[in-house]
Ligand code: SAH
C-alpha cells in the first residue's frame with residue numbers, strides 16, 4: 405500500500421499554492437494524499453511566520469501530531485515546511501525533537517525523496533536549497549482547493565525588504581514565472597471548467613520575467629499590465645490578482661481593468677500606515693500622498709473598483725499623531741475591507757532593532773479605534789451596493805440558511821443570496837438588498 409501524506413496549510417495564498425504543488429508532485433511519485441492527520445503515515449505542516457502568533461501554531465501542532473501514535477501504530481513522520489522551516493532551519497530539530505524533516509520554501513519539488521529518506525530511518529533531514537531551474541509549477545486539478553477558483557502564482561519572493569517584514573528572508577528574491585507558462589496554465593484551467601483565477605504573488609505588479617515570450621501581442625506600460633491583458637485574452641471568465649505593491653502600482657493596471665471586463669473590479673493595495681514618518685521607517689518607498697495619487701486613479705475609474713488594504717498599528721516609534729494620520733488615510737480611502745494587524749517583532753528584520761516600542765495596551769487601543777472607524781466606513785461603503793447588481797460565482801450552500809447560497813462577487817465580497825436552483829460553479833447575477841457588516845445579501849436575478 406502506498407504511504408499516505410497529509411499536508412496542513414497555514415498562512416497566505418502562496419502557502420496554499422505550494423501545498424497544491426507539493427501534493428501534485430507527491431501523488432505523481434506514488435503517494436496518496438490524506439484528508440486528515442489521523443491515520444496518515446506522513447504529516448507535513450506548511451507554516452507561516454509573518455507574525456509571532458502564526459509561528460507559535462507550529463509548535464502546538466507538532467505536539468498534537470506526535471501524540472497520534474498508538475499501541476498499534478507508530479507516530480507519523482513529521483515534516484515542517486514553509487516559512488518557519490526556511491527561517492529556523494536546523495534549529496527546529498533541537499526545539500521540536502519529533503520533527504524528522506525541515507523542508508524550506510524552495511524545496512517543494514523534492515519532498516518525495518526527502519520522505520523516502522525519512523522512511524528509511526534517516527533523521528533530521530534538512531533541505532533549505534533553492535529551487536532548481538526549469539521546475540514544474542503545474543498543479544493537478546485533483547489537488548486544488550476548489551474546482552472553480554484556482555490560484556496561479558506569477559511571482560515568488562520579495563525584494564522590497566519593508567523593515568518589519570520577514571517574507572524576503574523566508575521566500576527569497578523575486579522570481580517571475582514565464583508568461584507563456586502562465587497563459588498555458590490559465591487556458592488549461594479554462595478548459596477544465598475553472599471560472600476564476602487569482603494571479604498571486606507577494607507583489608504581483610513587480611512581475612518582471614527574464615523574457616517576454618507570450619506577451620508579444622499585448623501592450624502595457626509594465627510587464628504586469630501586459631500580462632493582465634494577455635490573461636484576459638485567454639477568455640477566463642474572472643481574473644483577480646493580489647497583492648499589489650503601492651510603489652510599483654502603475655495607473656495602466658486600472659486602464660487594463662477598464663478595457664477588459666473579465667479583469668475583476670477589486671484591488672488590494674496595502675498602505676500599512678498613514679504617517680510619512682512611519683512609512684519611511686517601514687521602508688515602504690512611498691509617502692501617504694504618493695499612495696493617495698494611486699487611489700485617485702482607482703477611484704476615478706470608469707468601473708467602480710473595490711479597494712482593500714492592510715494596516716499595521718504599533719510599529720516602533722508610532723506616536724498618537726502618527727496613528728491619527730493612519731485614521732485619516734483610512735477615512736479618506738473608504739476601503740471595502742481592511743486587514744488590521746498589531747505590529748509583531750520578527751527577529752532578523754531591521755525593525756526588530758528599534759527599541760522605541762509601543763506597549764501592548766497601546767497597540768490594542770489603536771487596533772480597536774481603527775477597527776471602529778473601519779466598521780463605520782465599511783457599513784457606508786457596503787450600503788452603496790444596495791440596489792446594485794453584482795455577478796457572483798456560486799461556491800456552496802450558505803451556512804446560515806438552507807435556502808441560500810453563497811459566493812464571491814467580482815468585487816471580492818462575500819454574497820449570500822436566495823436561490824433555489826443555483827449550483828456551485830454557476831455565475832449568477834444578484835440584486836443586493838441588504839448590507840451586512842462583512843457580507844452582502846440579495847436575490848438572484850434570472851436572465
Ligand atoms: N506583499 C505581501 C505582504 C505580505 S504580509 C502580500 O502578498 O500580501 C501580509 C501583511 O501582513 C502585510 O501587508 C502586513 O500588513 C502584515 N505584516 C507583515 N509583517 C508584519 C509584522 N511583522 N507585524 C504585523 N503585521 C505584519
Ligand code: F3S
Pocket residue numbers: 562563564565566569570571572606607649
Ligand atoms: Fe513584506 Fe514588504 Fe515584501 S510587506 S512581502 S517586504 S513588499
